[in-house]
Amino acid sequence: MKSRFRSLVDGFAATGSMICALHCALTPLLLAVIPSLGLSLWLGDGFERGFVVFVTVLGLFSLVWGYRRHRVFRALGMLLTGLAALWAGVLYAPLHESAVPHAVVMTLGGTLVGLAHLLNLRLNHWHVHDASCAH
Numbered sequence: 001m002k003s004r005f006r007s008l009v010d011g012f013a014a015t016g017s018m019i020c021a022l023h024c025a026l027t028p029l030l031l032a033v034i035p036s037l038g039l040s041l042w043l044g045d046g047f048e049r050g051f052v053v054f055v056t057v058l059g060l061f062s063l064v065w066g067y068r069r070h071r072v073f074r075a076l077g078m079l080l081t082g083l084a085a086l087w088a089g090v091l092y093a094p095l096h097e098s099a100v101p102h103a104v105v106m107t108l109g110g111t112l113v114g115l116a117h118l119l120n121l122r123l124n125h126w127h128v129h130d131a132s133c134a135h
Contacts, residue, residue, distance in 0.1 A: 006065065006124055013058045014117035018110070045090075052086045059083060059113055066120040075120040082112025 063079045086109035089095055089102055096102055 003124070006062075006069075007121060009058075009062045010066065010117050010121040010124070013055075013062045014114050014121065016055065016058065018114040022110075049090055052090050055086065055110075055113055056083055059116070063116060063120050066124050070120075070123040072123050075116045075123060078112055078119060079116035082109045082114075082116060085109030085112065 059079050059082075063076045067073070067076045085105050089105040089109060095105060
């Protein structure tokens with residue numbers, strides 16, 4: 001049951017991260033279209049910060065849980081690098097206020113977070129219980 005729940009959480013988190021990366025990549029291209037469609041909420045700072053907080057909490061929960069199982073730092077390191085990029089894109093004003101650099105950093109961060117979840121899924125799936133297990 002725990003393994004199924006872990007896979008579900010990682011799958012959900014990876015999907016969310018990839019949606020985030022897609023959002024960050026497409027937003028600069030759609031700047032002219034979104035206001036005319038009434039979708040400017042998706043461009044708001046509050047939504048972006050909220051989504052980064054959500055991704056951070058879910059990512060840390062999921063990957064720390066996975067790390068405790070497989071004891072491989074690669075996925076957690078990739079997550080932390082991606083989260084650092086996301087938080088820099090949201091909090092560092094010169095980067096946040098420049099459309100193209102902001103989109104690049106946020107897309108890179110979201111992609112790294114998504115790949116970290118996929119790597120964590122793979123590491124958990126290939127985990128073999130033996131004498132070296134810490135659980």
